[in-house]
Amino acid sequence: MKKAVIAGGVLALGAAWTGAAWYSGKMAEALLRESLEQDNAQAKALGESTGFSIVTELISLERGVFSLKTRFRMQISILGEETREIEFVEQADHGPFPFRRLAAGDFRPAMAAGRYELQETPKVAAWFAATQDVTPLKGTFRVSYDKKREGTYEFAPMTFxxxxxxxxxxxxxxxxxxxxxxxxxxxxxxxxxxxxxxxxxxxxxxxxxxxxxxxxxxxxxxxxxxxxxxxxxxxxxxxxxxxxxxxxxxxxxxxxxxxxxxxxxxxxxTTLDLGMINAWKQDVAAARLAMDLKNLDADALSAFGFINLLVYVRAWQGGGVGGLPVFSSNDLAELAISFDQLLMGSAHVSLTPLQLRSAAGVSNVNLDMELLKQEAAAPGSAGLARLRKLHAQFELSQAGTLELLVFWGRFLGLPPDQTRELVRPKVEAVVALGTAMGVLKIENDTIRSSVSVTGEQVDVNGIKMPLNQFLQWIGAGAGNGKN
Structure with a gap:
């Protein structure tokens, strides 16, 4: 009697598992087709705006009670270039407890889970040759009952x-x-x-x-x-x-x-920590940048994101001098408008700090700026007329600045002694002019300056004046510097 009960329980459990697996497979197939339709619609829209798209085609699908085998073809299209094709095969086990995941010690319920591999075709023959016929890309995937998709990617070592x-x-x-x-x-x-x-x-x-x-x-x-x-x-x-x-x-x-x-x-x-640059067997400089842009316009940011994508696409296309991307006049005009749009709201920009560190000294630049709101964007509209407030502080190491300029000259091919002879008097002349005008203050090796702008008033190291007078003052100083 007990054996009959146990046998009946096992049969019932097996039937339930089989039914659940069949239903899970049906759900997985429906989700697969739905996802492909949505992804391809987005790819089409992207292609119309940028000339770049990735469209996925379902070549075959074999669904059994416990497993699902599919073959895909991905078509990568770039305007003006031959379409590139790659194919994948996926082998999935149905839920609620996919066999492959159980064997791997994963007991979480899932709609489907399995593995995929890139298939060898003439289009990717060079890729397989680079890996010595090892599958260049493979991995695992898992789809939960709440339709969350997750997976791993394993790229093989390769040499081209x-x-x-x-x-x-x-x-x-x-x-x-x-x-x-x-x-x-x-x-x-x-x-x-x-x-x-x-x-x-x-x-x-x-x-x-x-x-x-x-x-x-x-x-x-x-x-x-x-x-x-x-x-x-x-x-x-x-x-x-x-x-x-x-x-x-x-x-x-x-x-x-x-x-x-x-x-x-x-x-x-945005935060950038640039590690120490070493050249000519000596440490040159390291840098840190912390920048915060607040109150940005959402529509403009979306447009700017499109421009970023356009830059990647044009870079892929190449075609310019040295392989650099080529932008049309329309591309450049849209980039300019989008940048101005980006700051259309009451934007707040802070730079705390921009720091350069070298063995010769440390330089810091701190900036805090607020912009007035504008109703429409136009090229060049993000100018002084939009400035609500600005406060900037500069602490520059004279020795550190000189060494960085010498490094740049050496990188351009100039001898170090010759570069130092050229740069040193120019740095000293600029410092002397700025000190005479009251724009700069010198404390030991450090050049200091503080500039505040509020509306039409400017404060430079405690010297107050109207904005127009300040601009004329700086212009006159720049003219004297050239002379």
């Missing part, structure tokens, strides 16, 4: 050789997720090294090595369809070699951008 240049990549691991309802997303990854070596030339870059790179990008929709974001990029070391100059290296560096939403608008916080 072309036209005398060799690029070696250590491979990369990455993670991505997307919430179905909130559209919040995350993408992060890291890799050990990326190196580039090319045939020596009479001048120019011959090699580059990037070590210990990592990135994180988190996004979520805010009001007015603005994507709020938290981004960070960091590396441990960047080294560059040149044909006619000594190598230059940059130590541990990071940059972070955080776009947040407040009651008064949008705030963009």
């Amino acid at each position: 050789v072309k036209d005398g240049a060799t690029m070696t990549f250590s491979g990369m691991t990455a993670y991505g997720s997307l919430e179905h309802d909130t559209k919040a997303s995350e993408f992060s990854g890291q890799f050990d090294s990326l190196t580039l070596d090319q045939t020596p030339k009479t001048n120019g870059l011959t090699g580059m090595a990037l070590q210990g790179a990592a990135f994180t990008l988190r996004r979520k929709p805010g009001k007015n369809n603005i994507l709020l974001s938290d981004q960070k990029l960091a590396f441990k070391k960047l080294a560059m070699t040149y044909a006619a100059q000594p190598p230059i290296s940059v130590q541990e560096t990071s940059v972070a951008l955080n776009l947040i939403e407040t009651d008064s608008g949008l705030d963009l916080k």
Whole structure:
């Protein structure tokens, strides 16, 4: 009797599992088709505005009771170039407890989970050759019952050789997720090294090595369809070699951008920590920048985001001198309008600080500025007429400034002694003129200056005057400096 009860329970459990797996597979297929339709609609709109799009085509789908096998083709299109195609195969197990995830020790319920791999086709033959026939890209994915998608990306180590240049990549691991309802997303990854070596030339870059790179990008929709974001990029070391100059290296560096939403608008916080630059076997300088833009206009920020995307697309297309991106007159006009739009609200800009550190001294620039609101943007509209308040403080090391200018001259190919002879009298002349005018104060090695603007009044180191008089004063000083 007990055996019959147990057997009946096992059969009931098996039937329930089979039914749940079949239903989960049906849900997974419906979600897959829905997601493809939405993604391709967005890709079409993007292509119409920028000439760049990624469209995904479902080639085949085989759904069983416990598993789902699909094959995709992604078409990457750039205006004026041949469309590039790559294909993937996904093998998924249905929920509520996908077999592959159970085998991996993951007991969380899921609609589907599995693995995917890039397929070898003539279009990606060079990629497979670079990895010595190891699958260049593969990973895992998981779809929960609340339709959240998450997965891993595994890029294999690879080496490309072309036209005398060799690029070696250590491979990369990455993670991505997307919430179905909130559209919040995350993408992060890291890799050990990326190196580039090319045939020596009479001048120019011959090699580059990037070590210990990592990135994180988190996004979520805010009001007015603005994507709020938290981004960070960091590396441990960047080294560059040149044909006619000594190598230059940059130590541990990071940059972070955080776009947040407040009651008064949008705030963009930017932090850059540039590690010590080393050249000619000596430390040159390190830098730190902390900038905060407050009360930004949401519509303008969206337009500016479009411009950023346009820059990437034009950079991919290349075609300019030295492979630099080419922008049409319409591109440049839209960039100018968008920048002015960006500051249309009662924007508040703070720079606390911009700092340069060297063995010779430390220089700091602090800036706090408020702009008046304007109703419409026009090229050049973000000028002095929009200034509500400004306060700036400068603390510059004379020795540090001189050494940075000497370094720049050496980088341009001038001998260090000759560069110092050229630069030193010019720096001393500017300091002497600024001191005579009252714009600058000298304390030991440090050049100090404080400037405040409120409406039409200016205060320079305690000297007060109307704004127009200040501009004339500075103009006269600049003329004397040229003479």
